[in-house]
Amino acid sequence: MRFKDKIALVTGGSRGIGKAIAQRLISEGAVVWIGDINEEMLQATSKEIGTKPVLMNVTDEAQVKEAVDKILSEDGKIDLLVNNAGITKDKLLMRMKKEDWDAVINVNLTGAFLVTKAVIPHMIRKRQGAIVNIASVIGEMGNAGQANYAASKGGLIAFTKAVAKEVAGRNVRVNAVAPGFILTPMTEALPEKVKEEYFKLIPMKRFAKPEEVASVVVFLLSEDASYITGEVIRVNGGLYT
Numbered sequence: 001m002r003f004k005d006k007i008a009l010v011t012g013g014s015r016g017i018g019k020a021i022a023q024r025l026i027s028e029g030a031v032v033w034i035g036d037i038n039e040e041m042l043q044a045t046s047k048e049i050g051t052k053p054v055l056m057n058v059t060d061e062a063q064v065k066e067a068v069d070k071i072l073s074e075d076g077k078i079d080l081l082v083n084n085a086g087i088t089k090d091k092l093l094m095r096m097k098k099e100d101w102d103a104v105i106n107v108n109l110t111g112a113f114l115v116t117k118a119v120i121p122h123m124i125r126k127r128q129g130a131i132v133n134i135a136s137v138i139g140e141m142g143n144a145g146q147a148n149y150a151a152s153k154g155g156l157i158a159f160t161k162a163v164a165k166e167v168a169g170r171n172v173r174v175n176a177v178a179p180g181f182i183l184t185p186m187t188e189a190l191p192e193k194v195k196e197e198y199f200k201l202i203p204m205k206r207f208a209k210p211e212e213v214a215s216v217v218v219f220l221l222s223e224d225a226s227y228i229t230g231e232v233i234r235v236n237g238g239l240y241t
């Protein structure tokens with residue numbers, strides 16, 4: 001029970017990787033809040049896995065503050081934060097509209113900034129906390145058709161390293177996990193032929209299960225990683241090393 005008496009917030013935790021992280025944290029004793037923009041999924045997932053739901057659009061500063069205040073008033077603290085909410089709007093640069101660029105940067109990068117900024121003063125006050133940002137292999141290696149997504153995730157890695165340096169002296173650790181291709185509703189919908197093409201590029205010849213990302217995230221959140229901060233751990237089956 002590595003997370004007994006710990007209070008966690010996982011953004012975008014209603015499905016996919018975030019849901020797997022929430023489940024894993026619960027199984028190790030944490031009280032877990034999931035913050036999500038999709039109210040229906042938020043309620044259904046919370047009922048299913050035993051999380052506490054809080055409606056939160058990570059791009060809306062006032063709503064983020066309100067959500068964090070709700071958690072603090074109910075549970076008194078936030079020990080663990082996972083900035084997982086993320087979207088894609090893939091298009092080749094020549095066809096990418098400014099709206100596509102702004103939407104992805106706003107959720108994936110500015111969203112993590114807003115939630116971190118709202119939570120971190122409380123961690124600093126307690127002299128204790130751990131944050132994991134969910135980046136992507138694309139943030140390090142790039143990908144045609146994903147200039148907005150690659151920039152957001154590369155930015156999130158740089159953000160992780162900068163904030164880690166700011167708060168390390170207050171016993172707050174900030175790390176990133178960079179997953180490769182993970183089996184979620186998004187990737188499950190890919191045609192078999194496209195998947196086969198991806199498998200050729202991945203030395204392990206398969207996509208990962210969300211649980212294989214979750215286990216690394218909870219390691220970084222736990223005291224087992226007590227001397228790790230500002231780090232990026234790749235979980236990509238050897239795709240990019």
Ligand SMILES: NC(=O)c1ccc[n+]([C@@H]2O[C@H](COP(=O)([O-])OP(=O)(O)OC[C@H]3O[C@@H](n4cnc5c(N)ncnc54)[C@H](O)[C@@H]3O)[C@@H](O)[C@H]2O)c1
Pocket residue numbers: 011012013014015016017018035036037038041056057058059084085086087107111134135136137178179180181182183184185186187
């Ligand atoms: N699936 C993959 O292969 C993969 C690979 C690398 C990185 N990632 C990253 O992992 C994270 C989770 O991905 P996933 O595949 O589980 O995605 P998903 O689409 O299954 O889940 C994303 C969740 O975020 C929520 N969300 C979206 N916009 C939001 C907002 N503005 N505010 C609050 N919540 C919002 C959604 O409602 C959803 O519950 C993302 O950051 C993604 O970029 C995914």
